[in-house]
């Protein structure tokens with residue numbers, strides 16, 4: 001099988017390399033010259049465990065090459081970004097998908113399979129892509145097999161999950177499903193779940209929406225605990241001992257290119273039916289502001305001047321800052337306060353990021369942890385001796401207990417505000 005993968009990003013590249021690893025001839029297409037050059041020179045442009053090793057092997061085997069332009073293939077896999085538009089409901093921007101389909105059409109021959117891996121708004125495969133292929137003279141389900149196979153891998157574990165997760169194969173016709181299954185059976189060891197394209201599209205979106213709504217509930221609980229003076233993290237631990245309860249965890253907000261994006265695709269498709277999803281988005285979007293207010297409260301109490309931010313990626317052990325709540329928190333702190341703000345993230349290299357732990361914490365009154373990187377889980381008291389005052393606000397609950405360091409987290413937020421009169425005992 002010859003496979004063309006269009007879009008060599010967080011999903012397209014690992015997918016392309018995985019097919020190459022399993023003895024398929026793969027050509028990876030990307031618009032960015034630098035990306036193509038780097039990949040052909042044997043260097044991955046994203047951080048993902050195991051990917052570098054497999055790229056090297058794929059190049060050596062001759063099964064993979066990257067290039068700017070498409071060529072003929074048996075299978076075309078589209079894995080391009082689908083950002084939000086900036087309209088009222090932040091609907092799904094299909095520009096890149098349509099562009100990729102348009103560029104594919106001149107290379108299509110009867111019997112080819114076109115797979116959309118990009119996350120798309122419900123009904124896109126049937127209402128947008130199918131008509132494009134039909135207009136080019138193909139009968140979908142007979143000449144060309146069109147499938148939506150959403151990716152469901154977790155950044156940081158992509159190489160493992162690509163192989164072991166179940167995979168939804170959403171075809172426009174039963175023949176499309178069959179062809180889709182043949183493609184993924186090359187390496188997928190999980191179940192290949194047969195579905196219609198519409199079910200595949202909406203189930204992918206609902207998986208991330210489910211998580212977003214549950215995180216919103218956890219964030220709401222953190223705010224409830226703050227006002228009532230009850231430890232929300234202990235509540236979660238307790239409640240999760242119930243066999244049918246699985247509360248998620250509060251944090252500085254929800255980032256990444258999935259949970260903070262996908263729910264809007266459903267909202268935009270049917271705003272009147274989605275008050276809960278919309279509210280969840282609002283709650284999660286309110287968290288950076290909430291964290292900044294807490295930092296201001298604490299800094300006022302301790303007469304602090306310098307805050308050190310730990311972690312700016314949207315989650316732990318990745319280098320991805322897309323939609324990261326940390327970015328908004330830093331911007332708010334810089335705009336609204338006079339604090340000196342230093343920033344440290346062992347996974348991100350930027351000129352404004354401190355080179356090491358020691359420089360970042362030097363003279364700081366508060367360390368504010370916004371990402372659960374593994375490096376933060378093993379810190380010791382020695383790491384914080386150069387702080388002016390030893391206070392840590394750990395929004396991800398990763399820092400171990402440290403002698404002589406005061407740690408605040410999403411459980412004991414009420415301790416950050418000195419004004420304890422805020423906690424009014426309930427009347428009888």
Ligand code: SAJ
Nearest residue numbers: 152153154207208215248249251254255256258259314315
């Ligand atoms: N977060 C919390 N509290 C939690 C869990 C997560 O605040 O209890 C935050 C994280 O810090 C992060 C955000 O949510 O900012 C999203 O992180 P995540 O690990 O939940 O999700 P992603 O975006 O890295 O990956 C998700 C996954 N979806 C699900 O688990 C349902 C992944 O399987 C998908 O492939 C991916 O979205 C995607 O591409 O859709």
